[in-house]
Amino acid sequence: QAILCLPRSFEYSQKNAVLVPVAALGVGGMLLYWLRSGRKIKTIDMGDGWWGSGERPLQGKEDTSIRPFKIETSDKEIEDLHQRLDRFRFTPHVEGAAFHYGFNSSYLRKVVAYWRNQFDWGKQVEVLNRYPHFHTTIEGIDIHFIHVKPPYVPHGRAVQPLLMVHGWPGSFYEFYKIIPLLTEPAKHGLNEGDVVFEVICPSIPGYGFSEASHQQGFDSIATARIFHKLMNRLGFKKYYVQGGDWGSRITTNMAQMLPQSVKGLHLNLVFIARQGLGRLICTMLGAYVPWLVGFSREDARRFYPFMQKNVYDVLRESGYLHIQATKPDTAGCGLNDSPVGLAAYILEKFSTWTDKSFLHKDDGGLESKYSLDELLTNVMIYWVTSSIVSSMRYYKENFAKDPDLRAHSRVGVYVPTGIAAFPQEIVHVPRIWAKDVYKNIISYSYMPRGGHFAAFEEPKLLAQDIMQFVQKVEQL
């Protein structure tokens, strides 16, 4: 009997032959519309903040003037430093320690001797003052920045504004070698098309000459907002942003907050939140069949062996992060009082994060990549401004409520993004994983050499990558 019914149902379906496809089209159309509209770009809420001491004043507008500023030093300052260097209490290390237990104290003695007898802070201050410095008050605190315009702009070329943000334990000074390459590329043999930049390097509040927040909760979102306000105040509506370390996080937040103002985002470090099971499976499979999970051969070379590079190495290197994210005031107290302690703490990072193999060297390989003058100038910026404690508080403000830095990874980054992956960076993030957050990667480069402090160590390589990225964006 069922078989007899069939012809009957087919008759019915002839009528429905018109209705069904129409319905399907209708549903399909609605689905498509829903999908397209569901992809409206989410942004981070800008919000507002007040970081000055005490209560926010009710009356009066904030002083928005931009005040030129020159770094100064005094005999008293230098003498105090020298006295402290002279009375440094040295602890011998165990035999054969190299840099495996931290900064080697025998080598530290040599650094201190140079610092005491040959390093000329007065001269270095002149070097720092080579570029124009400014202060301006935003959300209750003084923001320091340097603003370098190209000395000569060829006819018809557009000057691209570029905001470059440093990290920890760096400073605006990290960019001093790359700035000339970006503002005067032709002079330095870089002819990456028509790109010339106007560079702005602020100091993150709490670092160097930027005032530290007096209130709790000053994190990368607040920083991103303040830097947007800064660029606005300088008269820029659309600009490029570049960063590594905290700078990477801050510029990413900037792109998530006001995508319409960020022409392009360039990073030399990618932060990604740890994902769950899928990521883990990818990781395990990737060791054997990298192509299956979207890893390139270079990705595999840099990423594996996984446990060694991503677990052990990270655990070994993240003690500072752990203590700074939990007890910054404790960790920083002695460092603000002992310049040698401060130098050991900061320079250890310049050693290990530049090249992991430097751990095995008695001198940490520091002078193979940097001069002592450069390294100590960066340390002095933390010393003369007494900013080490506030710089460490940044870790607590960012990590303590959000250990995985997960909160804004759902908000994708849709602005054109360029990533420069340096081989000695602490952790390698393959492009396929970066795409989880950065939806619009225009350029992803495997850099041939260099570590965490890319602008400081390999300014030319980084400048070239930034330029080719901006070229591509301009042509979009």
Next chain:
Amino acid sequence: ELCSSLAGIMLLEVFLVLGTLLMYFLFSKKKEEMLPFKDGWWGRGQKPVTKEDSSIRPFKVEITEEELSDLFRRLDQARITEPVENSCFHYGTNSVPLRKVVSYWKNQFNWKKQAEVLNKYPQFKTKIQGIDIHFVHVKPPRLTEGQAAKPLLMVHGWPGSFYEFYKIIPLLTDPASHGLGDEHIFEIICPSIPGYGFSEAPHKKDFNSVSAATVFYELMLRLRFNEFYTQGGDWGWLICTNLSQIAPNNVKGLHLNMVSVSKLGLTDLLSILLGRYFPGLFGFQDEDVRRMFPFLKKWLYRILSESGYAHIQATKLDTVGCGLNDSPVGLAAYILEKFSSWTDMEFQNLEDGIPESREFSLDDLLSNIMIYWVSGCIVSSMRFYRENLGKGIGTQKHEK
């Protein structure tokens, strides 16, 4: 025939089964394992051919004027950072109460007087395995007829010292005078762990808790104690435990005020998940449940928020200790933070970190800090973390 062969087979089977069971039982029964001694040479350079000087030399804590004036100069010139508003001790040691401590340290703390307090008990030094070991040795002032004092080795931890025991020593050596029953009277030996206080720091790598236990074992033998009790908390817990593992026949009893486990088996994990609801099933007492749960909050978050120091000391001690050996205020901030939060986690919410009715007097706290300062031992004290934890938790032989 069938019957007998069947019976024969059955008998054979029974014997086989019994035999297997017996063999299994014999071979799988865990014999009491002893951890081997960890002999070593920790002095500078090569081990000399000549026999080691095993004399026991009396020692006194001494002060020099130069030491004191150097300390005061550093305290005077301390550069202290303002705290973030309303942060109490959530960011670590708040510099407002720290300033008060520094002021007390400069103006009221009397190190000469405190040194006399430290010298109240006889102290000694003796060379073992190439390094000078410092220890306090207190005999009971009087013993009743026929009573023998029980030798008790007490081991401190980080950031403590032998000084931690100064209040308990009289209660153990002379209980009657303090209102305690005098059934048990002790003879106390409190050594300083090599690298801490007045004990020389090892010059070679790999000096871990088993090495320390071996050194202390030799110390007790040198003092002619064949059988002794041992007590410890913090690192003292681990060293005393190792001592019981390497010399179980010499350690009469082991008392601990801290215990840690490094390997979590399946039952342990289950007990974490279910122990709150079925305490009896996992052998938890009511008090255990009260202290352990809610697990995440009390255990995991607490450990994460408090263990930054251990993480950095287990990896980059030469770095982090450097500034602390150069800045007495930095050293004080670092150490005092532990005396605050490890006494009571709630102290973090107080403005000065330690409540008014102080558990410890400022004199006591500063004396402990002074031991680290005058001996310059903060870096070597941290090295112990690296040598014990640096290769990963749960990987050491003694943990198995």
